[in-house]
Amino acid sequence: MDPTFDVVVVGGGPAGATAADDLARRGRSVVLLDRAGRIKPCGGAVPPRAIRDFAIPDHLIVARIRSARIVAPSGRQVPMPIEGDGYVGMVDREAFDEWLRGRAAGAGAARRTGRFERVSRDTDGMAVVEFTPPDGTLARLRARSVVGADGALSAVGRQCVPETRRTPLVSAYHEIVRVRPGTPDYDGARCDVHYDGRLSPDFYAWVFPHGDTASIGTGSARKGYAPREAVAALRRRIGLEGAETVRREGAPIPMRPHRRWDNGRDVVLAGDAAGVVAPASGEGIYYAMLGGRLAADAVEALLATGDARALAGARKRFMREHGRVFLILGIMQWFWYRSDWTRERFVKMCGDPDVQRLTWESYMNKELVRAKPVAHVKIFFKDLAHLLGLARA
Structure with missing residues (x-):
């Protein structure tokens, strides 16, 4: 038997x-x-709650992310620093x-x-x-x-x-590349997120540090989308076109x-x-x-x-x-990622200190922040203004 x-x-x-x-x-x-x-x-981001809840040892953390940089279709850049001594761990x-x-x-x-x-x-x-x-x-x-x-x-x-x-599935693709010390406009403690229809028509592209390497990737649910070409374009844009490619990987993401x-x-x-x-x-x-x-x-x-x-x-x-977080994120993706016009306004909204603070607190701890109802109300009206095009992009 x-x-x-x-x-x-x-x-x-x-x-x-x-x-x-x-x-x-x-x-x-x-x-x-x-x-x-x-x-x-996978970009390899591991929030602090995962490190705590699942006893992830320090030696697996190949980089500590202290900030993010959000990039709009126009090239507008919005920094999103993590307050205090917090960080997001990155793993290979x-x-x-x-x-x-x-x-x-x-x-x-x-x-x-x-x-x-x-x-x-x-x-x-x-x-x-x-x-x-x-x-x-x-x-x-x-x-x-x-x-x-x-x-x-x-x-x-x-x-x-x-x-x-x-x-629904997003076809994700990334390339792990070796980053030389002193590479211009690259910060090993910062994740870059590009909201740009030329790189992804309905998702985003990323540059996530992994110590002496980086994950450069993108994804989309659109048929006929060419992720390799998009990643090649992103590598040219950030000056890593000639960097050594360690490996290439692709897979669907639900x-x-x-x-x-x-x-x-x-x-x-x-x-x-x-x-x-x-x-x-x-x-x-x-x-x-x-x-x-x-x-x-x-x-x-x-x-x-x-x-x-x-x-x-x-x-x-x-x-x-x-479930509530997933519902809210799904609505966000449906609305803000559908055109470069909305992406531009989304990136501008990410520059708001209240948005940044609650975004990082929710992400790091994996729960909606309930202790600051006034801030949530402020964000609601700011978000509504951007959604209706009343805020200047």
Whole structure:
């Protein structure tokens, strides 16, 4: 008979590795199944709350971001410094993800390398995860529960959670380049965000420092969009056209949480597979790790009680904590990113001190700031003025 485990986690990114680590630390028998050599295109931003909540060690932080610079289609630049001694950590996903997988293995999760094929059912009805290891054979693992953390185009989700609706996707692409010391107009402690229809017609382009390298990327949901050409144009614009390219990566990014994350029996989704990437910003690492933790909690409840309704708790808890933020960010992206006219006004709005303060506080702590209602009212009317074109751009 095939070996039986409490949990098989499919996908070894931040969501899957976190779920595997949490469940292994609870004494569950866990297999973490991941494809070899896959690195997701990602700016690598990790807010302070993620560092605290998930015990991310200092050596994985390759840069500390103290400010952002927002660039409009006209070339207008708006600085957004972080107050006090706060910072956003930057990680290199190649090293970061592997460290997370290693931590899960250290907690007792068994690692397997291979391509997920399908979830079938044994004669007793138990889930069987079938995958193809590097030797090309077909391997099988019996599982009391399955966590699907295998990305935006999740094969686990497509097969096991048919209620999962089609989610809008942004095709993201970036190039990791080596940055020489003294490069003009480049600051290793600053993220640059370009809102420009020539670089992305409906999203944004970025330059995110990673120590001696930088992630230069862009994304769009438009068909026919050419991200490589856009990144080449951005590199020319910032003077890094001739910099050494370390690697190139591309992948879809979901822009909306799925309506359902579980099959009502023994499978639950997490991370990109569940659609939890923030609209407007495209931020995913914190939300992926949180989704992995919530999936682990739901699986633990299932294994402890046998009640499959516990799996729905992962999505319920996530949406209760962050659904409002996702709704607001989705509205922002729909309106402000649709033309260079609106992008120009959005960048001007980002120069407002109240907007900057509440933006950073909400981002760093991953919650809406409720302690300053007067500031929220001020921002509402300022935002309305920009939206109606009453504020001068």
